[in-house]
Amino acid sequence: MSLLNLSNITAENIYTLCSETMVSNFFLFSQNEQERAENFSLVMDKAKEFGVTDEIFNCYQQSAALYNVPELWEKPKSFGKKVELMPFPLNCLPIEAGNFLKEISVNIQVSPDMAALPLLSVLSLCVQGKAVIKNPGGGNTETLNLYTLTVAEPGERKSGVFKALTAPIYHFQKEENERREPLIREYQLNKSMLTKQLESVTKGKNINVERAKEISRELKELQPIYPITLNVTDTTPEALAAELLKNNERIGILNDEGGIFDILSGLYSSGTANIDLFLKAYDGSPYNVIRRTQQAVTLDNPLITFGLMAQTEPFEKAMSNPQFSGRGLVQRFLYAFPESKTGRRTFVSTQVSDKAKHDYNNLIYKLLSIKPSAEIPVILCDKEAFNIFKDYHYSIEENLKEGGKFEYMKEWANKQLGRALKIAGIFHLCEHESKELLSGQTALNAVSVAMWADNQAMKAFNEIGGNDEEKTAKYVLNRIKKSGSLELSKREIYRSCRGKLKSPEELEEPLNVLEDLGYIREMNIECSGAGRKPSPKFKINPLVYN
Numbered sequence: 001m002s003l004l005n006l007s008n009i010t011a012e013n014i015y016t017l018c019s020e021t022m023v024s025n026f027f028l029f030s031q032n033e034q035e036r037a038e039n040f041s042l043v044m045d046k047a048k049e050f051g052v053t054d055e056i057f058n059c060y061q062q063s064a065a066l067y068n069v070p071e072l073w074e075k076p077k078s079f080g081k082k083v084e085l086m087p088f089p090l091n092c093l094p095i096e097a098g099n100f101l102k103e104i105s106v107n108i109q110v111s112p113d114m115a116a117l118p119l120l121s122v123l124s125l126c127v128q129g130k131a132v133i134k135n136p137g138g139g140n141t142e143t144l145n146l147y148t149l150t151v152a153e154p155g156e157r158k159s160g161v162f163k164a165l166t167a168p169i170y171h172f173q174k175e176e177n178e179r180r181e182p183l184i185r186e187y188q189l190n191k192s193m194l195t196k197q198l199e200s201v202t203k204g205k206n207i208n209v210e211r212a213k214e215i216s217r218e219l220k221e222l223q224p225i226y227p228i229t230l231n232v233t234d235t236t237p238e239a240l241a242a243e244l245l246k247n248n249e250r251i252g253i254l255n256d257e258g259g260i261f262d263i264l265s266g267l268y269s270s271g272t273a274n275i276d277l278f279l280k281a282y283d284g285s286p287y288n289v290i291r292r293t294q295q296a297v298t299l300d301n302p303l304i305t306f307g308l309m310a311q312t313e314p315f316e317k318a319m320s321n322p323q324f325s326g327r328g329l330v331q332r333f334l335y336a337f338p339e340s341k342t343g344r345r346t347f348v349s350t351q352v353s354d355k356a357k358h359d360y361n362n363l364i365y366k367l368l369s370i371k372p373s374a375e376i377p378v379i380l381c382d383k384e385a386f387n388i389f390k391d392y393h394y395s396i397e398e399n400l401k402e403g404g405k406f407e408y409m410k411e412w413a414n415k416q417l418g419r420a421l422k423i424a425g426i427f428h429l430c431e432h433e434s435k436e437l438l439s440g441q442t443a444l445n446a447v448s449v450a451m452w453a454d455n456q457a458m459k460a461f462n463e464i465g466g467n468d469e470e471k472t473a474k475y476v477l478n479r480i481k482k483s484g485s486l487e488l489s490k491r492e493i494y495r496s497c498r499g500k501l502k503s504p505e506e507l508e509e510p511l512n513v514l515e516d517l518g519y520i521r522e523m524n525i526e527c528s529g530a531g532r533k534p535s536p537k538f539k540i541n542p543l544v545y546n
Contacts, residue, residue: 002029004039006046014050017043018059026060027067037543041074041518073541077517079470083459085337086452088116092445094430097123100360103352108160109345113338115161117148118254120334120449121307122165123426125230125252126367128303129284129376131434133425135417136381136389142421143284144429147306150336151315151460158256158309164352166254168364169230177227187225194219230368234260237274240304241289241297244281248372249299254307275329278304282332306333319460320474322500331412334419334453335460363430370429377434379425384440389424392447393417405454409461413454420450473513475500480520481544487523491535511538519544 004026009017016022026043030036040060047056064072090098090112101119105112128145135142152158198215201208226246233255235243244251253260280287281304288298310318324330381389396416399406406413424446428438479496480488490511494504501507514520520538 002031002035004029004042006042009046011050014046014052015055017046017056023060023063027063027069033070033542034546036069037073037075040072044074070542071539073521073543074518076519076541076543079474079517083455083462085113085339085459086455088113088336088452089445089448092448093119094123094363094427096359096363097430100352100356103350103356104161104164106350107352108157108164109341109349110157110161111338111341113336114150114152114156114158115165117150117334117336118161118165118307118309120423120426121146121148121252121254121305122169122364123367123430124422125169125254125305125307126364127370127426127429128305129248129250129301130370130372131377131379131425131429133379133421133428133438134381135421136386137393141378142418142425143282143303144422144425145282145303145305146419146422146426147282147304147333148308148336149306149315149333150309150338151312152309152338153311153340155342156338156340162254162256162309166231168361169252169254169368171361172365172368173228173230180225180227183225184227187222191219191222194222237277241277241287241299241302244299244302244304245297249302250372251303252305252307254305256309260308275323275327277302278306278329279327279332316474317478320471320478325471328411331409331415335456336453337456337459367429379428379434379438381424381443382437382439385424385438385443388440388443388447389417389420392420392450405458409457412457412461416450416454419453420446423449469509469513472500472506473510473517476507476510477514477519477544480514480540484545486540486542487537488540489535489537493538 006017026039030039043056043060044053047053060072064070090102092098093101097119101112101115105115108115124144124146128143130144132141132143134140150158194215198212198219200206201211201215224246229243229247229251231252231254232240232243233253235253240251240253276289277287279285280299281302284301284303286298286300287302289296318324319330321330396406396413398404400410400413401407424438424443427442427446428434428436431442432438476493476497480493483492483496490504490507493511494501494507497507511520515522515538519541521541523537523539525534525537
């Protein structure tokens with residue numbers, strides 16, 4: 001792409017922007033819509049710097065007609081503040097997990113940040129429900145399950161990352177179900193026999209109340225045995241609740257697509273979001289649902305581990321969904337925005353070593369083989385870990401104040417110490433037994449990962465999520481995009497937004513935001529004679545459809 005060099009433009013020679021030579025160079029350098037937008041943005045930035053926007057704007061629009069190109073538009077500006085992202089602290093991971101992540105990142109040719117949260121979710125899935133960690137500054141405990149979401153566009157090799165990280169989970173599941181198969185058959189046979197016996201003593205001439213009570217007691221005491229399901233990729237909340245019952249109230253939703261958000265939004269329930277189970281299962285709160293057409297479901301301590309990847313569009317839809325944000329679902333997630341390697345990948349890549357595979361597989365098998373106990377073990381921190389978590393707590397509190405970096409993402413930040421403790425507990429079980437004290441080094445590693453996650457969340461909530469005004473503007477922009485039009489009246493835009501906006505007056509601020517950022521441009525409408533004033537009309541920047 002050829003960009004104009006305007007470094008020599010000053011207040012004294014600002015009007016040279018409209019010189020025949022400069023205008024000619026502009027259209028010479030700008031051969032397509034994208035290049036024209038990039039260069040027109042440079043021109044208008046200079047014009048704004050020296051307060052001559054109207055003159056420069058009119059000059060270039062008139063010239064566009066002479067050069068037989070469409071009306072000029074600047075490149076739309078991003079919502080929110082630009083966030084400079086930090087690299088993931090690889091050396092903070094448990095040794096076997098960190099070495100495997102490094103090698104698959106090189107082999108698949110992705111940024112380590114692409115695999116970081118999926119790896120944390122895999123480890124979380126393996127240990128959830130097998131211990132909790134006590135907050136050393138208070139009496140509460142944190143479960144060891146995480147909700148994570150990595151945002152990456154198509155072609156970024158998400159599937160390769162997921163396949164490498166989850167392979168040992170599916171191998172373990174297959175072997176365990178093969179071991180359980182005869183036990184499952186025995187359970188089903190015993191249940192069938194007892195059920196038939198119960199029927200025979202409760203019908204006809206053979207009614208025997210005492211025997212019926214005895215058989216009912218045996219049926220109740222019969223321990224159900226099912227195939228284990230460690231991970232599901234596509235499910236409804238109702239089906240998931242039933243699956244949790246069969247799996248000791250523990251399950252994972254690890255998937256390299258973000259389609260689950262469509263389901264949660266009400267894809268299969270007439271647009272009604274059903275997220276109660278996912279809110280409860282973040283920290284193991286009891287879940288009880290009674291439905292007329294289905295068996296009642298009661299879960300005492302459900303735990304779900306999320307490990308999702310999504311493209312930008314479904315992620316933005318999830319962030320702007322008022323039910324997801326208003327009820328705290330999106331605030332439960334850790335986020336990652338890995339750097340793209342597209343265009344810089346080599347034909348031949350380094351293979352993952354047998355040792356790295358072997359060590360990682362052994363780690364996953366070891367964690368999955370930890371037997372859950374009736375009384376869940378509590379991980380306690382040593383004095384050094386206490387001080388590290390205390391310092392992180394006060395750092396969060398300071399940044400929650402007005403003007404702090406968490407000012408517009410308070411609900412997410414209020415959960416961050418808990419997430420740091422969760423990560424610490426996961427790391428601890430990778431290398432120690434739950435009865436051992438969690439060390440200062442493990443706490444430091446977990447807090448380092450949490451601080452990296454702070455940085456990533458800044459992009460999710462400030463740059464992409466934005467404040468309430470920006471969220472409404474994004475909603476309006478999405479409704480405009482759905483129209484596919486290049487011109488819309490204010491009345492037409494309002495009609496498409498009535499699901500969120502209660503009056504046309506509520507449209508004023510979001511339209512101003514969109515115009516300031518270059519997504520729309522109000523048209524001049526000549527009004528003559530008496531009668532009703534026509535609704536304002538707006539041109540839509542064609543680049544929003546690219």
